Amino acid sequence: MIRSTRRGLGINHHPPFILIALRCITWSLGGGYLPLVSALVPLASSSATTSSTISISPRGSASPSSSVGEATPFCSFIPSAWAPSPVVSCISSSRSGSCSGNSVQTFSSPSSTMTESPIPTEVQSALHALYNMPPSSSSPPSSSSSHLHICICTSGAGGSLNAWMLGTPGASNVLIELSSPYAKGSIKAYLKGEGGRKGGSGEQLPSNGSYCSASTARELAQAAYTRAVTSAVAGGEEEGGREGGIEVLRKGKFVGVACTAAVVSRETKRGAHRAHVATHTLDEDGKIVSKSYYLALTKGARTRTEEDAEVSKGTLAALLEATHPSLHPSSSSSSSSSSWLEALCVSAGKGGAGGEDKLVRVVEEEQKEGGKEGGKERGDALDALMIHHTVDRVLYVPSPHAPSGLKAFPSSVPLLSPSLPPSLTPSPLIIYPGSFNPLHDGHLQLAHAAQTLLGSIHPSIPPSLPPVLFEISTCNADKGFIDRTLLLPRLSQFSSPSSFSLPPSLPLPLLVLTRAPLFVTKARLFPNSYFLIGADTAQRLLQPKYYVVDSEEAREGGKEEGRDALLLALNEISMHGCRFVVGGRKTKEGGFMTLDSVLEEARPLSLPRSILGMFLGLSEEQFRVDMSSTEIRAQMAVKG
Helix, strand or coil, X not given: CECCCECCCCCCCCCCHHHHHHHHHHHHHCHHHHHHHHHHHHHHHCCCEECCEEEECCCCCEEEEECXXXXXXXXXXXXXXXXXXXXXXXXXXXXXXXXXXXXXCCCCCCCCCCCCCCCCHHHHHHHHHHHHCCCCCCCCCCCCCCEEEEEEEEECCCHHHHHHHHCCCCHHHCEEEEECCCCHHHHHHHHHCCCCCEXXXXXXXXXXXXXXXXXXXXXXXXXXXXXXXXXXXXXXXXXXXXXXXXXXXXXXXXEEEXXXXXXXXXXXXXXXXXXXXXXXXXXXXXXXXXXXXXXXXXXXXXXXXHHHHHHHHHHHHXXXXXXXXXXXXXXXXXXCCCCHHHHCCCCCCCCCCCCCCCEEECHHHHHHHHCCCCCCCCCEHHHHHHCCCCCCEXXXXXXXXXXXXEEEEEECCCCCCCCCCCCCCCXXXXXXECCCCCCCHHHHHHHHHHHHHHHHHCCCCCCCCCCEEEEEECEECCCEECCHHHHHHHHHCCCCCCCCCCCCCCCCCEEEXXXXXXXXXXXXXXXXXXXXXXXXXXXXXXXXXXXXXXXXXXXXXXXXXHHHHHHHHHHHHHHCCCEEEEECEECCCCCEECHHHHHHHCHHHCCCHHHHCCEEECCCCCCCCCCCHHHHHHHHHHHC
């Protein structure tokens, strides 16, 4: 049992003293005084209300047993071992019947029960498919080796789904998290944790201000998707280090599902009883698939418990439409339904009405945001980054299961942690900015040299080289955004760089796209990381003229103002825990420039040691490749 916070006598997590005293009196005097004690127990119980209680059945399922302000039956706190006879294991009056054995009977309450609600047959069949069958795709080819990772967020209703999923063996195969943010502040916090929209005070708010709406359900589903990715990767890193986290990304299919609902409450609602459900995932082509559903419930046809069950079934149906769209429900049960929406249809209420209620797909809402193709409202990951600005980075992981050879993960939070979990020795993350037009052996050898250097400075447990993220900014500080058609060929280079002299022991390089042309912005996106740069870039970083704004007033300030701006920028980068690894570059005169020569050139600036200490250099013996993308492009132009 998940213990609840108790009030009244101030005794937390234990039966109130007065109830124990009454039970002792009953044992002393015998069963004849049971009616008297039964009349007193509700009065004593009323002084110990609960905020929330979840009872766990013998099968392991969880079901709500009481709510705020309801009296918790004393018998639910008395272990059966205390009872000298069956009559002690429950408290009842002569009018409420009797109990036998170790069964538990609660005081009469329209909204509280201690008996276990059976899981509907159609729900059991759906959960069997979800837990035991590999995820399928709406567009071939499907990957049978994909592992499913699910996060679910329900608000307003959907508690039955939590009990069903936890009460059915196999949840650990696919389930990452079940969340039920209920109050407005809790919903804001859920959105805030995943980089949602910000209100004026810095809080995350639903985009239209409504907490029970299609847009809020979509935003919660997107947040749930991000939580599924980050939590699964963290688990992979805990078990297998960096490679373990990357392997989770390579093989995983991640789904976020959410619902927001308005159902029966103490006071009659003016609006409709309804639920908005949304799912968020990516298909194998890297398209963002965000689907919306609407469930209308006839007022007065069902109790709150019944409406909660219907919302839960609708949420489960939407989830299976996202995870197993090509799996026919009849393949996992005797159902003749052609879709999960039909297999998990809404039941008629006990009031006799409401049988016409159904969960429907809201394609119009999706088309309103994303054009003609419903269900792919934000296009692919590049659209989310470059057009809609709904994310600030897209991580690409090589995967043989993806048609393009790369799996895309758009996000506004770091997917790979800057350091490993506390139980392991931290390993740094290397960010390698550049245009990589084209990617060549020099890039890969510089990355390997930086890995070797930092691996010796920061040895990890288990031993592994620090991962490298090749970073391309889609926005140039001087030229604006790079055209999408120019980016796609660069992406394909990272899907199978087998033509390069990459040591077979090293993993395939990872690619991340951002909208961060400046190192200050990059440091905000990738805190506690090392930036891998060439000596020519380090030279520009330490030259004040690149920090002076082009204006008459700035030109009068001259070098001194540029130095102040330089210090401010590098101090902010340092505050984010970032440093630089510098590789040497061949000069136009035929020489070789290293970090030592760069720092010698910057000596007149009298930079503080804290700034100079941000730079680590690779010697000429550690790395020298006289090759550049500019030269390769020039050679290709001559040949072409």
